[in-house]
Structures are given as structure tokens and as C-alpha cells.
Amino acid sequence: MHTNKNCIQRMSRYRNALNRFKGLGFSKIFSNYLADAVGSTSSQVRKDFSLFGIYGSKRGGYSIDCLIEQLNEILGKNELQKVVLAGFGNMGAALVRYKGFSKEGISILAAFDIDPAKYNKRINNIEVLPLDRLQPFVQEHQIKIGILGVPEIAAQHVLDLMVAAGIRGVLNFAPIQLKCPAGCVVNSVTLEHELENVIYFVNANEKTEGVAA
Numbered sequence: 001m002h003t004n005k006n007c008i009q010r011m012s013r014y015r016n017a018l019n020r021f022k023g024l025g026f027s028k029i030f031s032n033y034l035a036d037a038v039g040s041t042s043s044q045v046r047k048d049f050s051l052f053g054i055y056g057s058k059r060g061g062y063s064i065d066c067l068i069e070q071l072n073e074i075l076g077k078n079e080l081q082k083v084v085l086a087g088f089g090n091m092g093a094a095l096v097r098y099k100g101f102s103k104e105g106i107s108i109l110a111a112f113d114i115d116p117a118k119y120n121k122r123i124n125n126i127e128v129l130p131l132d133r134l135q136p137f138v139q140e141h142q143i144k145i146g147i148l149g150v151p152e153i154a155a156q157h158v159l160d161l162m163v164a165a166g167i168r169g170v171l172n173f174a175p176i177q178l179k180c181p182a183g184c185v186v187n188s189v190t191l192e193h194e195l196e197n198v199i200y201f202v203n204a205n206e207k208t209e210g211v212a213a
Contacts, residue, residue, distance in 0.1 A: 010038065010048055011071055013040075014048070014071060015068060015071040015072070015075065018034070018068050019068065021037070022064050022065070022068065027063065028061045028063060029061050029062050029067070030042075030056070030061040031046050034062075049062075052074055054067070077104065077105050080106075081106045081107065082107055082141060082143045082144075082145070083107065083108045083145045083147060084108070084109060084110055084111070084134065084143050084167070085108050085110070085146070085147045085149060086112045086134065086146060087148065087154075088111045088128050088149075089149060089150075089151075092147075095108070095147060096108060096111060097123060110128075111129070112128070112129050112134045113129075114130070131158070135161065135164065135165040138165035139166055142166075143166070143167065144166070144167060145168075145169045145170070146162045147171045148171065148173060148174055149173050149174075150174060152176045155172065155178060156179065159172070159180060159186070163180060163181060163184055168185065170184070170185070172186055175193070
């Protein structure tokens with residue numbers, strides 16, 4: 001099992017690019033074309049694929065259908081991925097409404113919150129339930145993946161509840177570093193930090209252009 005995060009992210013980008021090529025009518029592809037589509041190099045593409053025993057041919061390249069099938073298996077796209085969401089604020093509501101999850105084989109089965117005013121609401125057929133029902137729901141439906149959309153102050157507590165319930169992977173939107181036990185994966189996405197990075201590099205580029213002028 002390969003756990004290099006950058007490699008797995010590239011595999012996801014390869015898969016998305018391959019679906020676009022397939023939509024354009026292509027049946028075969030070479031590593032250099034795939035590399036151009038994702039902003040990588042052909043040697044990096046071949047190296048990533050070789051880690052998972054995927055090889056093309058110098059003359060024929062890769063079969064797009066076979067490649068998509070292999071990447072789907074690697075990325076867990078060959079089966080429905082059941083997910084629970086904790087926190088039904090603005091972020092949580094937006095995630096529930098997002099239609100792209102179903103296209104990727106991801107199904108949010110339920111959302112959980114501590115606000116009684118939100119209970120029993122349904123958006124896209126997803127019900128909002130009390131947080132204390134998280135553990136039995138996760139265990140009943142054998143769910144391994146959770147999304148954390150709660151405020152920073154509650155994030156660690158809710159993560160602990162998720163882990164105790166059997167969740168083994170969490171996408172965290174709270175702007176805080178969380179502690180999790182071995183065997184649990186937490187991937188944090190902080191929108192403010194991502195935007196700060198964009199702002200920094202825009203300003204840095206403008207300064208560089210100003211000096212060059």
C-alpha cells in the first residue's frame with residue numbers, strides 16, 4: 001500500500017484528465033499528453049503508475065478505459081463510499097447540496113448537529129440528526145469516512161466521537177490541528193489558509209514584475 005499523499009493526489013488528477021480525454025473520443029493516451037493535462041512530466045506519470053504495477057507500451061501508450069478502471073480501484077471508486085457529516089452550518093449545508101459527490105460514488109448518508117432546530121430537516125434526501133446518534137448510525141451502516149464541519153472549539157471533541165464510533169478517515173474543515181490515533185487519517189482543508197497562499201503569491205509575483213520593469 002503506497003501512502004505518499006502527493007502521489008495519490010496526482011492519481012486523482014490523472015483520473016479526472018482521462019475522463020475528459022475519453023469524453024473527447026480518445027481511446028489511447030501517451031504519458032506526455034497526460035502529463036501536459038495535469039501539469040506534470042511524462043517521467044513522473046510513468047513513475048507513479050509503476051508504483052501500482054501499471055505499464056503502457058512505447059508504441060500504443062495506455063488504454064484509457066483500462067487505465068480509468070485501474071485508477072478507480074486504487075482510489076476506491078469501484079464501490080460506493082458512505083460518508084457522514086458532522087456540523088450542519090453554512091459549510092455543512094453547502095456540502096450536502098453539492099451534486100458532484102454522487103457522480104464520484106460518494107454518498108453522504110446523514111448529517112449531525114447539536115442544534116435541535118436543525119433536526120429532521122432533509123436536503124437532497126439527507127436527514128439532520130442529533131449528534132448523540134452519530135455512533136449508533138455509523139456502526140449500523142458500517143461507515144468509515146466522516147466530514148468535520150464544526151466550529152474550531154468543538155472539532156477535537158467531535159473527531160474523538162467519530163473515531164470512537166469507528167470512523168477511520170476524516171476530511172476536516174475546522175482551522176485547527178487535530179490529534180488522532182494511529183490508523184486514522186485526517187486531511188485538513190482550511191479555506192482561509194488556501195486563500196492566504198493565493199494572495200501571497202499574487203503579491204509576490206507583482207513585486208517581482210515591478211522589480212523587473
